[in-house]
Amino acid sequence: ESNLNGKYTFDNFIEGDCNSLARNAAKAVADNPANTAFNPLVIHGPVGLGKTHLLKAVGNRIAEKFPNKSVLYVTTDTFTNQLVSSIGNNTTNDLVNWYQNVDVLLVDDIQQLINRKKTQDVFFNLFNVLRQNNKAIVMTCDRPIIELDIEERLRSRFQWGLTADLSAPALETRMAILAAKASANEVSIPPQVMEFICYHIQNNIRQLEGVLNNLVLHRGVNQGREIDLELARQVLKNFVTEINREVTPEVIQRTVAEYYNLDVEKLASATRRRHVVLARQISMFLVKQFTDQSLKAIGRMFGGRDHATVIYSIRTVRDLMETNDDIKKALEELERKIRAGQG
Ligand code: ADP
Numbered sequence: 265e266s267n268l269n270g271k272y273t274f275d276n277f278i279e280g281d282c283n284s285l286a287r288n289a290a291k292a293v294a295d296n297p298a299n300t301a302f303n304p305l306v307i308h309g310p311v312g313l314g315k316t317h318l319l320k321a322v323g324n325r326i327a328e329k330f331p332n333k334s335v336l337y338v339t340t341d342t343f344t345n346q347l348v349s350s351i352g353n354n355t356t357n358d359l360v361n362w363y364q365n366v367d368v369l370l371v372d373d374i375q376q377l378i379n380r381k382k383t384q385d386v387f388f389n390l391f392n393v394l395r396q397n398n399k400a401i402v403m404t405c406d407r408p409i410i411e412l413d414i415e416e417r418l419r420s421r422f423q424w425g426l427t428a429d430l431s432a433p434a435l436e437t438r439m440a441i442l443a444a445k446a447s448a449n450e451v452s453i454p455p456q457v458m459e460f461i462c463y464h465i466q467n468n469i470r471q472l473e474g475v476l477n478n479l480v481l482h483r484g485v486n487q488g489r490e491i492d493l494e495l496a497r498q499v500l501k502n503f504v505t506e507i508n509r510e511v512t513p514e515v516i517q518r519t520v521a522e523y524y525n526l527d528v529e530k531l532a533s534a535t536r537r538r539h540v541v542l543a544r545q546i547s548m549f550l551v552k553q554f555t556d557q558s559l560k561a562i563g564r565m566f567g568g569r570d571h572a573t574v575i576y577s578i579r580t581v582r583d584l585m586e587t588n589d590d591i592k593k594a595l596e597e598l599e600r601k602i603r604a605g606q607g
């Protein structure tokens with residue numbers, strides 16, 4: 265495990281719209297494992313979004329709050345391996361008995377049940393015994409249960425309780441997570457560098473930690489060098505392909521102007537017409553995300569606007585991205601075009 269992971273708890277799991285249902289449900293189970301309203305709880309979502317973190321947080325909290333309860337965390341792979349070797353030793357009954365006696369069973373990555381008929385059989389029986397005895401079961405899966413290709417009788421039982429999904433966090437949530445991990449590791453990252461990193465790492469928190477690890481490493485190698493945009497850009501190149509090619513402000517301005525059907529000069533003009541203002545703000549935002557230009561330099565290239573105006577513009581676009589689907593789509597489209605324009 266990476267030294268940046270620390271102990272998985274609810275306290276160090278940052279809440280956002282992307283995970284609040286799953287986090288609250290997990291917490292409810294941890295606070296009252298005997299309440300079987302959520303039994304089983306299944307947390308599903310793509311890799312790197314916190315499934316294992318939440319599952320272990322349940323375990324850690326129960327161990328702390330209810331020291332008499334036995335909690336068992338296991339990955340589906342480990343469970344399968346234990347089963348296989350117990351079959352070899354003729355000790356399957358012991359294994360099953362042992363599992364049947366836990367108070368809380370936490371099973372990670374149940375997609376690993378696919379194609380394992382024997383494991384599915386044994387797990388089916390275990391599941392029934394535990395549930396009959398009101399023992400809490402929490403599981404994670406990399407896909408919705410309905411898409412999980414396992415025996416129907418098992419799948420339908422997995423749907424008896426509560427299912428909560430984890431989705432990709434919004435920019436602000438990613439920044440809050442990175443800020444928390446940085447501070448836990450006593451690393452200081454300027455806010456604009458943080459935003460730059462989180463803008464580019466969108467779908468995987470583990471990658472965000474990878475970037476942080478690398479920044480720390482580079483800083484160490486470079487004897488205490490500050491974590492600046494240049495260093496962040498260097499590290500990010502190993503995580504995302506789209507910033508490998510240099511994007512220039514000119515390409516961004518040209519692409520945005522074309523997209524909004526404007527002359528490129530309008531972006532630097534004094535016009536306050538609404539769609540020109542929007543195009544200008546979006547251009548500033550993209551120049552900030554894709555290039556090393558300072559706020560001052562950006563103001564200069566957009567008709568000598570001051571630093572506060574540039575900050576305001578970037579904020580505005582960021583807010584719009586979170587609240588306005590059309591703008592979000594426009595930005596995604598623009599990013600594709602900007603990258604293609606570099607090709
Ligand atoms: P998964 O099991 O879904 O692949 P993990 O639980 O291993 O993902 O999460 C990957 C990393 O991201 C872990 O180190 C975890 O601590 C971190 N992480 C994910 N979501 C959050 C969050 N909301 N707050 C803090 N850390 C998070």
Ligand code: MG
Pocket residue numbers: 315316317372
């Ligand atoms: Mg996991």
